[in-house]
Amino acid sequence: MSIRLNTFLLQNDIRIRTNPCVSPDFCLDWPALRALLASKGTNLKIWEASRFTTAHGEWTLVEDSASGDHAWRLEASAPAVSALADGVASGAHTAFFPASWANLLALKNHILAHDPAATIFPSAGGNLGRGTLGVGARFTTLHWPAVEWAMCALGLGLTANQNSIPRELVYDVDAMLDGKLDTVPFPFIGANVPEGHQGQSVEGMSHGCVLSKLKNGFHHRRIAWSFNADHQPIGGKFDVREDALVRGCLLASYITFDLSPELAAGTRARLADIDDALVAKVRARVAAAGLTLDETAFTALLESVWPSMAKMKRRDEKYAAARAAAFSAPEGRAYLRELSIDELPGLTTPETTAVMLALCEALGMKIHFVAPAFGFQKNMPYPDNVALRALIEKQWAVCRAFEVGIGFHSGSGKSAENYQVMGAVTGSRLEIKTSGRYTYEMGRALFASRDAGDQALWRDWYRFTVELALAGAFAADATERKMARSFILDALAKSGAPAVEAAVFADAASARAAIEALPASPEHMFWFEYNFLYVLAADGRAEKSALGDHTADGYRQRARFYAISEEGRLGFAKNIAAYLLFLAENTGLAPAARVAEARAKLESTPTLAAFHAAIGG
Ligand SMILES: [Zn+2]
DSSP: OOHHHHHHHHHTTOOTTTSTTSSSSSOSOHHHHHHHHHTTOTTEEEEEEEEEEETTEEEEEEEETTTOOEEEEEEOSSOOTTSSTTOEEOSSSEEEEEOOHHHHHHHHHHHHHHOTTOOSSOOSOTTTTTSEEEEEOTTHHHHHHHHHHHHHHHTOOOEEEEEETTTTSBSOHHHHHTTOOOEEEETTTTEEEESOTTOOBHHHHHHHHHHHHHHTTGGGGOOOOEEEEEEEEOSGGGGGGHHHHHHHTTTOSEEEEEOHHHHHHTOOOOGGGSOHHHHHHHHHHHHHTTOOOOHHHHHHHHHHHHHHHHHHHHHHHHHHHHHHHHOOSHHHHOOEEEEEOTTSSSOOOHHHHHHHHHHHHHTTOOOSEEEOOOOOOTTOOOSOHHHHHHHHHHHHHHHHHHTOEEEESSOTTOOHHHHHHHHHHHTTOEEEEEOHHHHHHHHHHHHHOOOHHHHHHHHHHHHHHHHHHHHHHTOSSHHHHHHHHHHHHHHHHHTTOOOOHHHHTSSHHHHHHHHHTSOOOTTSHHHHHHGGGGTTOGGGOOSGGGTTOOSHHHHHHHHHHTTOOHHHHHHHHHHHHHHHHHHHHHHTSSOHHHHHHHHHHHHTOOSHHHHHHHHHO
């Protein structure tokens, strides 16, 4: 158990029910839960649909609904209290175990030893390595049921858990407690924000997404799903903590390698130092893929990418070794790989994609998706479908030759036609990565909710973005000021109040008057751009120093989201599911008739309970 972190959480009354996935463990206080189990307390919730079998007997997930602490219940004629750690017997035929991180890992082995095709844990199975949607899970337990619902309704496995680590998730809870998290520059805010800005830890999120698959019986559907450790940074300043990154991402069944830290560091190799046979292999493979590279360009590219490729290979060996050490079944060790190159400056040329893929092949790294840069802006449709088709066709010619799918990063908020082009050109051999979209969907759900608490949260959230936008519009930093002003002007223009920049920003009072004349709406660009920072802002304060706060102040703020009403939760879940249906239909990942059926079912789902019930089937 993460004793140090759990002690901190308990001392500050930060409990799993209202602050899930912070601790790697899903039980913070085992002595208390053990006592509750012994006394059969009324708060105990038995998740009946979670039932599954291993050689040890029948397992069920149990929860203290007051605290959110979880335990595993094992039923057998003579249950082994040594099946997992810290077990206690309860009568002749039952044993209980805390839902600790270590027990989760052990359980994965028990489950796969008994049933290698089990889909309780994320895997690399099914169609996941060929075509999928990457679904960033910003609100964890509020979010996963929606993805489970969509997977069931479509009969389609998805990348059902995804976030960038360490950017969005806390990569190491001890580093967090020690105040040693690094910061991420956000030029449009004119500030650095501590990484892990959503508050959950990578292990806590890995744990939560598995428990979620059990609670409503998703695992009975036997649909393989994956967990993508997104944008794993290679090289540069991340060298020193690569072992911690590998450790934290142990349950990820899909790794995205992001070479940009090493490339940004500007290291270069000399052609003479790279193995001749490997270079020859790459040259031949690129030629076989139908590309001609002049020798100078080829050498320059190789020399610039080789240090990062070598580091990626080393990192990959570490991911594989960690899985081999922790998991016994081959199914439990397998993982998918994506090569992200969209962070490189400019549009990716087909030649670059080909050289990178040929290098991976020569290094013995099977790549499932590659993410070239297409010039996408987050949450903006690509303006020209003809040009988009031409760009993708060029990349697809290379990808097809290497039997690799295309990963579309910054993939949310594109038009239906954009997605149709992506699906048509690649034959749906693609992945659309979406993440920020779901914070927006939370805002829409709160905005639409009739619950007074949801409305209060929405108003405070909106106010937070108004204040950040106004402060940014008059900031000393030029980028921050320019971006803030463009967000405000966009909101004014789209609200039918086209404004003259000079007049709006004549002074702070005129800017405030203009923005306050707008009706509050989750459609305003300034709300969209700043919204994710509210989740962990200390006391919800719209100040740079309050952002990404990993103390009790930040987590109290985060708890507000987990206290929303059933109406808010249902609205959020439906919004996510509807968006996934939209993506699956337009990319061709699911047949239109099936999507139409799912959409009708979604629209007629009356309650959160009915939504959850549909997951189990
Ligand atoms: Zn990327």
